[in-house]
Amino acid sequence: MSSLFPTYAKFPIEIVEGKGAMVKDANGKTYLDFTSGIAVCNLGHCHERVLDSVQKQLSKIWHTSNLFESNIQEQVATKLTADSERVVFFCNSGAEANEAALKLAKKHTGRDEIITFQQSFHGRTIATMTATGQGKIHDGFGALLPGFTYLPYNDLDALKNTISTKTAAVMLEVIQGEGGVLPATPEFLVGASELCQKYGALLIIDEVQTGMGRTGKRFAFEHAGIEPDIFTLAKGLGNGLPVGAMVGASKLAETFGPGVHGSTFGGNKIAMAAADVVIDIIFDEAFLADVTEKGVFFQQLLAEKLDAHVIGIRGNGLMIGIELETEAGSAVKVLQEQGLLTLTAGLNVLRILPPLTVTKEELLHAANLIESVLIKQEVGMK
Numbered sequence: 001m002s003s004l005f006p007t008y009a010k011f012p013i014e015i016v017e018g019k020g021a022m023v024k025d026a027n028g029k030t031y032l033d034f035t036s037g038i039a040v041c042n043l044g045h046c047h048e049r050v051l052d053s054v055q056k057q058l059s060k061i062w063h064t065s066n067l068f069e070s071n072i073q074e075q076v077a078t079k080l081t082a083d084s085e086r087v088v089f090f091c092n093s094g095a096e097a098n099e100a101a102l103k104l105a106k107k108h109t110g111r112d113e114i115i116t117f118q119q120s121f122h123g124r125t126i127a128t129m130t131a132t133g134q135g136k137i138h139d140g141f142g143a144l145l146p147g148f149t150y151l152p153y154n155d156l157d158a159l160k161n162t163i164s165t166k167t168a169a170v171m172l173e174v175i176q177g178e179g180g181v182l183p184a185t186p187e188f189l190v191g192a193s194e195l196c197q198k199y200g201a202l203l204i205i206d207e208v209q210t211g212m213g214r215t216g217k218r219f220a221f222e223h224a225g226i227e228p229d230i231f232t233l234a235k236g237l238g239n240g241l242p243v244g245a246m247v248g249a250s251k252l253a254e255t256f257g258p259g260v261h262g263s264t265f266g267g268n269k270i271a272m273a274a275a276d277v278v279i280d281i282i283f284d285e286a287f288l289a290d291v292t293e294k295g296v297f298f299q300q301l302l303a304e305k306l307d308a309h310v311i312g313i314r315g316n317g318l319m320i321g322i323e324l325e326t327e328a329g330s331a332v333k334v335l336q337e338q339g340l341l342t343l344t345a346g347l348n349v350l351r352i353l354p355p356l357t358v359t360k361e362e363l364l365h366a367a368n369l370i371e372s373v374l375i376k377q378e379v380g381m382k
């Protein structure tokens with residue numbers, strides 16, 4: 001019997017090595033990893049420059065606590081906020097970044113009401129679980145935090161009818177990842193931003209899955225040309241080293257004064273050594289343009305092969321969902337057997353999150369495998 005809480009339905013595969021988009025399991029079988037550790041290893045596994053930066057830091061000092069100055073934290077925060085009036089709070093995960101965002105919004109506005117959206121996912125702490133608009137995540141946990149309302153996603157009228165001067169924040173994902181790779185419309189994002197300004201509510205964008213180049217921009221909200229008051233990052237920020245960040249407008253800085261919020265490990269030097277290089281690589285215009293180009297290439301390829309057979313293909317950049325006629329779990333399993341790792345999102349969506357460094361040959365190979373499993377073997381089809 002396992003000594004672990006059975007919180008995860010695990011695949012019977014242990015991945016023991018990885019390089020770029022390829023991983024190897026304990027039996028020596030190789031796979032193309034189109035999960036990237038759930039949008040974490042955006043630069044692929046064991047990226048040389050990240051490895052070098054982390055190794056150098058490991059040989060100097062690992063941790064000093066947040067009671068001492070940290071030049072590397074300042075450096076990473078400066079890179080994250082380049083060309084904007086923003087400040088950063090470092091933590092260790094997406095849930096913690098969202099938790100910080102919710103606390104900041106409540107304290108700054110002095111208001112209690114938070115609006116989030118159906119099918120959203122924001123984390124597993126009590127506050128972020130409450131923010132998550134999915135009954136299955138709430139089930140069995142008794143009373144949740146008060147003050148949360150869940151509206152239909154992309155429904156600007158519903159938001160207009162609900163937001164008020166009591167609203168502390170509206171929190172949303174630009175593409176709902178766990179909920180089914182569901183993109184927000186640009187009108188919805190712009191409308192939500194305008195409504196927040198009108199009512200003095202803060203707009204919190206959860207970029208935990210969509211951020212760090214995943215959609216071909218540094219942050220997915222940049223596609224809509226909006227300026228959230230707060231956005232949150234984790235997953236891809238450390239390329240596998242645990243790190244999260246809550247990035248807020250400078251006007252919010254004083255609300256989080258000394259002793260108001262904190263985290264022992266937040267901004268840990270090893271995690272910062274990784275994030276420092278990850279940002280340098282991903283925030284390069286040519287790198288982001290390459291992600292966009294490969295995203296278009298892959299989506300077109302999938303559309304040519306699958307359009308007549310699947311319910312829909314959607315996403316942006318290298319965050320792609322293929323909606324199938326039946327549950328997507330069987331397709332994930334058969335693809336694994338054939339050497340391609342993918343994910344589900346919601347029940348029927350096959351979610352594909354290749355490393356952003358993936359090659360076109362690898363994308364082509366994956367598209368052929370997906371076509372073979374879905375169309376020729378009719379997995380996921382009625």
Ligand SMILES: Cc1ncc(COP(=O)(O)O)c(C=O)c1O
Nearest residue numbers: 093094095121122123177208209
């Ligand atoms: C959009 C979004 N927000 C928050 C989280 C929670 O992040 P973590 O698991 O690092 O706490 C996730 C994780 O999947 C996510 O996709």
